[in-house]
Amino acid sequence: MTQCEVRRKVQEDTQRAFGRLDVLVMNHGLVTTAPLAELSQAEFDFTFNINLKSFVVLIKAAVPYLEKTKSSIVCVSSIYSTLCRVGLLPYFLSKAAMDHMVRCLALEPKQMFEAVTPLSDRHSTVHEPIDAIAFLVSEEARYITDQCLIVDGGLSLKGNPRNWPPLKSSL
Structure with a gap:
C-alpha cells in the first residue's frame, strides 16, 4: 500500500467509524539533516512527501466531507x-511551501474555503478581533509569544489593496 493509499484509508476509516469528519488537523513533519552537497534526491523527495505532499493529499480527500459539516482544516507548521x-x-523549504499552500488554498474557488475566507464584502465585526485577543491572553495560548496575528478574514490574501473591489456601503 502506498503512502497516499494509507492516507486515504485513514480518512475513509474515520468517516465510516464516526459518520462524519468535523475537523482535519495535520501536525506532522520529518527533519532531514544534510548540507545540500550531501543531500540525496531520495532524502529530499521523502521529506517533501511527508511534510508537504501528504498535506495536499489529505486536504483534497477531506474537502468533500468537511464541506458537508462546514468544518475546518488546521495545518500546523513550524517557525522554521x-x-x-x-x-x-x-x-x-517544505514548511515554507506548506505555509504558502495554506494561503493559496484560502483563495481557491469551489472549495470549503471560499465561503469562509477570504471574506469578500464586509469588514470584521468588533467581536472578531476581541475573540482573537481573548484567546491570546487565555491559558490556552500560554505557549504563544512574539507573534503578529492578522485578523482580517483573509483580506491580506488578496494582495495589493488597489486591486480589491470596492466594498458595498452598509448605509
Whole structure:
C-alpha cells in the first residue's frame, strides 16, 4: 500500500467509524539533516512527501466531507518556515511551501474555503478581533509569544489593496 493509499484509508476509516469528519488537523513533519552537497534526491523527495505532499493529499480527500459539516482544516507548521540554517534545507523549504499552500488554498474557488475566507464584502465585526485577543491572553495560548496575528478574514490574501473591489456601503 502506498503512502497516499494509507492516507486515504485513514480518512475513509474515520468517516465510516464516526459518520462524519468535523475537523482535519495535520501536525506532522520529518527533519532531514544534510548540507545540500550531501543531500540525496531520495532524502529530499521523502521529506517533501511527508511534510508537504501528504498535506495536499489529505486536504483534497477531506474537502468533500468537511464541506458537508462546514468544518475546518488546521495545518500546523513550524517557525522554521521563516528561518534559515545550514543542513536543514528540505525541512525549511517544505514548511515554507506548506505555509504558502495554506494561503493559496484560502483563495481557491469551489472549495470549503471560499465561503469562509477570504471574506469578500464586509469588514470584521468588533467581536472578531476581541475573540482573537481573548484567546491570546487565555491559558490556552500560554505557549504563544512574539507573534503578529492578522485578523482580517483573509483580506491580506488578496494582495495589493488597489486591486480589491470596492466594498458595498452598509448605509
